[in-house]
Amino acid sequence: MSIPLRGLRIGLDVGGTKIAGLALDPDGEIVATARQATGWGDDAIVDGIATVARQLAAQAGAGPDGIRSIGVGIPGLIDADAGRVLHAVNIGVADLDVGPRVTALLGVPCRVENDVKAAALGAAALRGETAPMAYLNIGTGVAAGIIIDGRIWRGARGTAGEVGHLVIEPDGRLCGCGQRGCIETLCGGGAIARAWGRAGEYPVRDVLDAADAGDETAAALRADIARGVSAAVRVLVLTTDVETVVIGGGLTALADRLEPRIRQALRDDARDSAFLQALRLDERIEMLPATSPASAVGAALLGPAPEPAPTP
Numbered sequence: 001m002s003i004p005l006r007g008l009r010i011g012l013d014v015g016g017t018k019i020a021g022l023a024l025d026p027d028g029e030i031v032a033t034a035r036q037a038t039g040w041g042d043d044a045i046v047d048g049i050a051t052v053a054r055q056l057a058a059q060a061g062a063g064p065d066g067i068r069s070i071g072v073g074i075p076g077l078i079d080a081d082a083g084r085v086l087h088a089v090n091i092g093v094a095d096l097d098v099g100p101r102v103t104a105l106l107g108v109p110c111r112v113e114n115d116v117k118a119a120a121l122g123a124a125a126l127r128g129e130t131a132p133m134a135y136l137n138i139g140t141g142v143a144a145g146i147i148i149d150g151r152i153w154r155g156a157r158g159t160a161g162e163v164g165h166l167v168i169e170p171d172g173r174l175c176g177c178g179q180r181g182c183i184e185t186l187c188g189g190g191a192i193a194r195a196w197g198r199a200g201e202y203p204v205r206d207v208l209d210a211a212d213a214g215d216e217t218a219a220a221l222r223a224d225i226a227r228g229v230s231a232a233v234r235v236l237v238l239t240t241d242v243e244t245v246v247i248g249g250g251l252t253a254l255a256d257r258l259e260p261r262i263r264q265a266l267r268d269d270a271r272d273s274a275f276l277q278a279l280r281l282d283e284r285i286e287m288l289p290a291t292s293p294a295s296a297v298g299a300a301l302l303g304p305a306p307e308p309a310p311t312p
Helices: 042-060 098-106 115-127 183-187 189-196 203-212 216-240 250-269 274-279 294-300
Strands: 008-014 018-024 030-037 067-074 077-079 084-088 093-096 110-114 133-138 142-148 244-248 285-287
Touching (some): 008 042, 030 042, 042 067, 042 098, 067 098, 115 142, 142 183, 183 189, 203 216, 216 244, 216 274
Parallel strands (some): 067 110, 133 244
Antiparallel strands (some): 008 018, 018 030, 077 084
16 A cells, blocks of 8 residues: 655646646655646636646645645736735736635645746756856746746845846837837737737747748848847846846747847847957857746745655
C-alpha cells in the first residue's frame, strides 16, 4: 500500500485561453501536470483554479492534506499581500480576491502574483540562475519581471519591469496607455496587429511571412519588432544590470525567425557606442523555449519552501 504524497506545491498559470498547472513534490520535481480552458469572470476563474488544483493533487497521488500551497500567476495588477487581482480584462476580472477565495474553497494557503513576474521566477529557477536576471515577456503587450537574489523585485509600487511603456519615439504610434511611441507599440502583438490591419489568426506570423515575400510594409514592421525588443533589452540591462535577459511570451513560437534579427538590432544599436559595445548586449539574451513551464513553476515557488526531512 503506497503512502499518499504530502507537501505538494501547486502552480497555476492563468491565461486568456487556458489554465495550465503543475505540482512540485518536496524535492522540487514536477510530479503532475494539467490544464483546462479558462472561464470568464470571477466565479469561473476561481472554480477553474480549484478544479485544476484538485486534478493535480489526484494525479500526483496526494492525500486530502497533501497540498502544502497553491500559487497563481495571473494577468492584471496584483496586490500580492492581499491575494487580489485588478483589471485582468482579458479574463473578465475587474477586482477579485483570488487568494482568499481559493483558500476558502480548498483550505490551502494561496498566493497570487502577476503572470510575468511569476514566469520570471520560474525561468530563473529552471536555469539555476543566481545572478540578477530579467524575463522579458513579448506577447500581446510587453513587460518584464526582474529577479535579484532569487526573489522578484517589484520596486516601490509594484511597477518594476514595465518597460513596454517607455517612450522611444515621441511621434510614434499611439499606445493603449495613452502615450505615443512606447516600446510596446513596436513589438507588442496587439500593436503589430493594429498596424498591420489585415485579418488573420496570427498577425505577427503573417507579418513575417509577408516580409519574407517582399512586402515593404511587413518588412518595416518586422524591423520594428527587432528594434523594440532591442530597446527593451537595453533598458533592462542599463537600469538593473541583469546578467541575462530571458525572452519569452508569444514571440517564442517564432524565435527561429526573430532571434537573429534581435541580436543584429542589438549590435546595430551599439555600432557607434564603445560603451554599449562593452556591454555585449547581444550575448546577454536567451530565448525561452516555447514549451517551457516557467510560468507555472514560478507560481508554485510562490508558496513556502518545503520543510526539511526529519533527521533519522
